[in-house]
Amino acid sequence: MASPGKLETDHAEPVGATRWATFAGVCVVALVWSAYSVGAQTGSFLTQDFGAQYHLAKLTAHGAIPLVDFEHGWNAGSFWINAVLYGVASGSPTLWYFLWGRLLGAGISAVLAAAIGLRLRLHPAVMVALALGVLLLATPLHIKYSICLLWVFVLLPTAGFDARPRLAAAARVLLPAFVFWQYVELAVLLTGASGLFELFARRDAPWRRRIVNCAQLAGGFVAGLALEAAAYKILWGLSFSDFNRQVILGQTETHADAQYAVWDFLGLPTESGRYFILALYPFALLLPFVPLVWQRVSDSTRLIALSGLVLVVVPIRRVDNPHTTTVSALVLLAVVLAVAELYERRSSPSGSRPTWSVIALPLAAGGAAWAAATLWIGFGMQSMLGAVVLVALAVAGASLGAAFLRRGVAAVSAGALVVLGGVPAVASVDHLDDMRHDAKSFQVSDAIARWAGPEYDRCNGDAPREAMVMPNYLELYDSMRLTNPTPYYLFHYDFAQYEDVLTPQLEDGSIPVIIETMPLHTPQPWLTDAIHANYVPCSIVRIEKQGVAVTIWTHKSRGEVDRRDLTIRNGERIPTPGG
Numbered sequence: 097m098a099s100p101g102k103l104e105t106d107h108a109e110p111v112g113a114t115r116w117a118t119f120a121g122v123c124v125v126a127l128v129w130s131a132y133s134v135g136a137q138t139g140s141f142l143t144q145d146f147g148a149q150y151h152l153a154k155l156t157a158h159g160a161i162p163l164v165d166f167e168h169g170w171n172a173g174s175f176w177i178n179a180v181l182y183g184v185a186s187g188s189p190t191l192w193y194f195l196w197g198r199l200l201g202a203g204i205s206a207v208l209a210a211a212i213g214l215r216l217r218l219h220p221a222v223m224v225a226l227a228l229g230v231l232l233l234a235t236p237l238h239i240k241y242s243i244c245l246l247w248v249f250v251l252l253p254t255a256g257f258d259a260r261p262r263l264a265a266a267a268r269v270l271l272p273a274f275v276f277w278q279y280v281e282l283a284v285l286l287t288g289a290s291g292l293f294e295l296f297a298r299r300d301a302p303w304r305r306r307i308v309n310c311a312q313l314a315g316g317f318v319a320g321l322a323l324e325a326a327a328y329k330i331l332w333g334l335s336f337s338d339f340n341r342q343v344i345l346g347q348t349e350t351h352a353d354a355q356y357a358v359w360d361f362l363g364l365p366t367e368s369g370r371y372f373i374l375a376l377y378p379f380a381l382l383l384p385f386v387p388l389v390w391q392r393v394s395d396s397t398r399l400i401a402l403s404g405l406v407l408v409v410v411p412i413r414r415v416d417n418p419h420t421t422t423v424s425a426l427v428l429l430a431v432v433l434a435v436a437e438l439y440e441r442r443s444s445p446s447g448s449r450p451t452w453s454v455i456a457l458p459l460a461a462g463g464a465a466w467a468a469a470t471l472w473i474g475f476g477m478q479s480m481l482g483a484v485v486l487v488a489l490a491v492a493g494a495s496l497g498a499a500f501l502r503r504g505v506a507a508v509s510a511g512a513l514v515v516l517g518g519v520p521a522v523a524s525v526d527h528l529d530d531m532r533h534d535a536k537s538f539q540v541s542d543a544i545a546r547w548a549g550p551e552y553d554r555c556n557g558d559a560p561r562e563a564m565v566m567p568n569y570l571e572l573y574d575s576m577r578l579t580n581p582t583p584y585y586l587f588h589y590d591f592a593q594y595e596d597v598l599t600p601q602l603e604d605g606s607i608p609v610i611i612e613t614m615p616l617h618t619p620q621p622w623l624t625d626a627i628h629a630n631y632v633p634c635s636i637v638r639i640e641k642q643g644v645a646v647t648i649w650t651h652k653s654r655g656e657v658d659r660r661d662l663t664i665r666n667g668e669r670i671p672t673p674g675g
Contacts, residue, residue: 109217118220122210122227129231130194130203137189146197146238150189152194153178161332163342169281171343172324174240174272176515201238205425206230212429214253216396222436226429233373234424240279241422247271247286248403248426253298253395268309269316276320280343281409287317289403292487296495297398332569357415359475362517362526364415371420375520375527378471381405382516384430385490387463387497388509388626392441401430405490409483412475456507466493471519538571538641544613545575547664548637548646552576555634555648555657556609563609567616581607589618600628610649632657638672639664 141147152175156162162175178196185191206227213223236242244413250267251257257264268290276283294301294309324343328334384393384401393401404426411420470493476488493512501508552563563578567587573580582601584594599622601607610631616624631649634657638645641664650657661672 098274111214111217114220115214115217115223119210119214120224122223123207126203126206126227126231127199129206130198133202134190134194134198137193141189141193142449146193147189149178149196149238150182150192153182153192154187156183169279170240171277171280173277173326174279177239177278195637201240201242202231202235202461203237204239205242205245208242208249209425209429212245212249212252212396212400214251216394216433217256218433218436222241222432225432229428230425230431231420234428235421236425237418237422241425243275243278243282244286244407244423244426246401246430247275247282247290248400248429251290251399253293263602265312267568269319271312272316273320273323276317277324283317283320285406286328286403287313289406290399292406293395293402294492295398296491297402298397299395357412358478359415361471361475361523363530364523364527373417373424374415375523377411377420377424377427378475379516379520380424380427381408382467382470382490384434385494385503386467386509386512386516387494387505389434389438390494390504392423393437397430397433397437400426400433400515404430405487408474408486409480412483412486433507455504458505459501459504460511460514463497463508463513464515466497466508467512467515471515528597538575540644541569541571541575543639543642543664544569544637544644544646545572546636547639547662547669548611548648549576549638551635551660551662552609552611555650559608562607563611564607565611565613567614572611574611578611587616587618587620587623590616591620592622593624598623599626602630605630605651605653608651610653612647612649614644632659634659634670636661637664638662 124227142150149170152170152232156175157179162172181195181200182192185195208227210223212218213220213226218226230236234242250271257267272283272287275286290313291310294306294313298306307665325336325339327337328339359378361375361378381404382398383403384390390398404423407423407426409481410423413419466489470486470489474482474489476482477485497505497508531616556563561576561578562581563576564580564582564584565572565578570585572578578641584591584598598607602623610627612627627649631651633647634650635648636645637648638661662669663672
């Protein structure tokens with residue numbers, strides 16, 4: 097990969113056969129993953145959000161006028177694409193979801209990540225890391241969020257792109273117009289991100305060029321709006337006021353401020369076992385904006401980081417795994433690219449002497465204050481203003497810090513990194529402590545000891561407390577103060593190798609009591625036959641809440657026993673009906 101400081105001029109390097117082969121491999125893996133991550137869709141699928149999009153695709157395919165989905169920003173063009181996919185899938189919900197959700201969602205996003213690697217001449221290993229990260233970690237749910245990667249792929253400020261001013265201008269105009277027709281929300285956010293890049297992040301470009309680039313982006317957005325308004329007016333007679341209410345105002349009128357949630361770093365939802373995405377998202381989102389990192393990454397990484405930053409509106413509005421994961425692809429790309437570029441520049445001289453330690457401490461405190469304020473205000477304000485402040489603080493800290501700190505940039509960045517890394521670290525420790533208090537690790541074995549323990553005492557009498565517990569809940573040896581008269585505990589698939597040793601003990605009563613907590617995972621006919629031949633069930637205790645039935649077997653040599661069959665229901669012992 098070319099040095100980040102030279103990425104504007106070094107892209108004349110050929111792509112090379114190795115990178116092309118890596119890209120082809122990513123395409124194959126993305127296709128296979130897309131296919132094998134799809135299950136057969138059932139009836140419940142059609143009652144959820146995906147099912148709503150499926151039915152809208154069906155209606156559009158049959159000639160209905162595509163209207164805007166006020167909640168998610170879907171627009172006319174997206175419904176026409178959906179209708180085409182519905183036709184290709186011949187109306188099958190499963191095939192439609194494969195095309196719309198997997199292949200053109202996560203699959204094409206991984207391909208676009210690898211394609212970004214081709215344009216930036218990344219090392220093949222970095223290309224693979226980007227693609228696999230999108231497939232396995234930051235997985236867009238469907239076609240909507242693959243648009244985000246398409247956006248940065250088209251507008252990457254490479255030397256070849258900027259060397260063709262007419263092509264670059266056409267891309268800046270046509271891309272916002274196209275995305276507006278697809279998804280209004282993304283068109284607004286991504287156009288804003290590219291405008292921020294042109295004004296505050298692009299290196300070595302005159303202000304006239306930056307302003308012209310911003311005007312092209314804004315012009316494309318306005319063109320998309322005007323063309324769609326005219327099309328609805330001419331083709332369907334929809335007035336501009338109604339169109340404006342549906343397409344623009346509809347995105348802000350619906351949902352009260354309560355839709356924007358506080359990002360509780362120490363109490364995030366933990367569904368689906370994907371807690372780490374939620375916990376690391378703020379850290380990963382802001383890492384490229386740490387002044388020292390921002391100073392050393394390329395313009396391409398800056399554009400990707402800014403595009404990921406403005407999408408923070410999505411997960412802040414809905415703090416959960418699906419919404420956070422689905423917009424994390426650009427964040428992941430920015431972090432991987434930043435790490436790769438910092439590694440490549442690890443031996444380059446800093447160009448300045450280190451700051452005196454007496455000055456470094458207050459500078460580090462300033463960096464920590466910036467990071468803490470960005471996290472606390474940006475993720476803690478329960479309104480759209482929180483996202484705006486988050487973007488403003490991140491861009492201001494990165495731009496001003498990189499431009500003016502000079503010798504103090506390392507100290508400020510160190511303080512910021514301590515806060516950014518410390519928050520998810522503390523949150524993880526807190527999460528483990530919460531799980532420790534909430535866990536019911538020994539719930540079943542404790543219930544067995546509580547309800548079956550008295551029955552064991554009755555069946556065992558005054559004899560030494562010896563018994564073999566089978567096959568699980570070995571905690572009973574401790575909780576019931578039992579001694580295993582055999583050296584065997586694990587009733588695994590090859591337990592039969594102990595048949596010659598255990599069978600005589602089962603026959604002669606060397607094992608006086610057997611506590612059977614559940615059926616064997618792997619059938620052992622020789623063992624169960626020996627138990628039924630030499631033991632009698634002294635007590636059966638059925639614990640309804642835990643769904644277990646414990647049988648206490650005593651050896652026949654102990655003579656007749658008073659057999660019982662009890663059910664534990666609502667904390668009470670009752671005779672089992674028909675037992």
